[in-house]
Amino acid sequence: MPQLLAGLGLYGASMALMVRASLGVNPWDVLHQGLQRHLGLSMGAWVTITGALVLLLWIPLRQVPGIGTIGNILVIGAAMDLTLGLIAAPEGWLARTALLTAGIVLNGLATGLYIGARLGPGPRDGLMTGLHRRTGRSLRLIRTGMELTVVTIGFLLGGTVGLGTITYALAIGPLAQFFLRYCAVAPREAA
Template sequence: MLGDTHLLGRRSAQLFVGLAVYGVSMALMLRSGLGLDPWDVLHQGLQRSLGLSVGAWVTLCGALVLLLWIPLRQRPGLGTVANVLLIGAAMDLTLRLFDGPQGWPARIALMAGAIVLNAVATGLYIGARFGPGPRDGLMTGLHRRTGRSLRLIRTGIEVAVLAVGILLGGTAGVGTVAYALAIGPLVQVFLPWLTVPGPAQTPRKG
């Protein structure tokens, strides 16, 4: 029982730290000025077209995507709800505190660091095993309902989101391409090390 309580505490802490760091990484990538991941291109485009902060649009879009789970019969977990509530707030706070560097070398370094930090954050909150974020749940729900491949569904969603974001004035650039190419392999590296072991798992020895 004591072990289960300790494990739950670790998972909860890892979830909230991971989501906060995720929001920080998104803000740092925005401050690099070299392009955003597809969803953040949309969030920035909405901010530029309709007002509110970028973080507010992260939260609003997450909530709207979560509504799409209803016809897909997806069930949110604690991680799903926390994702909606925390990432946008962490992003806005970081944007208020950090203006970003000047000069290409510093901006490129910031972009690269933000992508790596994003991958670590993804490993932290997924590894906590409290359920997927709204956007990931939409992808897996569509996969289950349509039978289409996850890769095809994810690509279709992100291309559509990116196109709308660009039309609304969001920033796409070299950072967008770098994120698309690097985030999958990086998460694959970090996730096994950051996944909290379940009852049938043995902790990885360092």
Template sequence: MAVLALPTDTGSLGRRVPQLLVGLVLYGVSMGLMYRAALGLDPWDVFHQGVAGRLGLSIGTVVLLTGACVLLLWLPLRQRPGVGTVGNVLLLGVAMDRTLALLPAQHALAVRIALLAGGIVLNGLATGLYIGARLGPGPRDGLMTGLHRRTGRSLRLLRTGLEVTVLLAGIALGGSAGVGTVAYALAIGPLAQFFLRYCTVPAAGFARKE
């Protein structure tokens, strides 16, 4: 993982780079919305919250540091990060912390449910945008694909194993799991697949199938 993987079809970069940046910022915003819902976080954010509480850091800082540490795990897997990979590490935590600074804690259950639902849908859209830009996976997704390539195990099995591990570790550290965790797990796959259909930038010379 000595060099950055650069895009080969540069003709569409005028769309792909802005789409990547918007997707990553919206992903961080969605994380902040789900955090303020206080109804349970997605598995990685349960872990981030638990670590943040133990270290006295903002959760956004922990998101950034965790992304950087996971990226180091790419070294033995010989994964090459893309522009989107580096952007993922640098932007998600900042966007999440800024969202939390602007959005105070909420107490009304109806508002918290709306924040959770909006956060999950926005997360699906953001996933479609940044993955659809085809400029490199996030550190956590790249870790799963790298393990898949090296071990031959199914992506579903690896994803489940990793997310259960970080979820249990996060709970042990004091992170918040709940109905939101379950809702996210059930909804994010179909939502990301739906938005990817409309957000994926076609490779040069190929038209996207409807």
């Protein structure tokens, strides 16, 4: 449980670092920015609302949430808003690039921590695996389709797409895989 909470808190904080870098954010945050621009509320509130709405899509897929799933919805957005309130946007290209890089690397570590805790997938991950199970399509195809859909909608709503968005898309898979090796909790043996 402590590993899960640390991972979720770090995930929200890392998202805030990418926002403050102002060089482009991850695909889902492009959507969250667009929603914030048109409907108000904070970025973290939109992370929470979107997570809850995505969780509703699990119902027809017969996915079962875990404590990590619920924690994902409740913790990440709050951690993001807290970090956004504490960190100011840096000036200068070098400082912004460093903040973006830190955000992406920390996001990879956070992903390894919360997935490695084995207490339930996040809403978006569960949607991906549920669609895979129901349709037989590859995880790569489903996740790519999800990411392209949300980044397109977010961009049309005014979210920030930039170098950070592309860098995140290319780096997050390898980073998460790397950190998961060191963060995965061994599965419990059946009694």
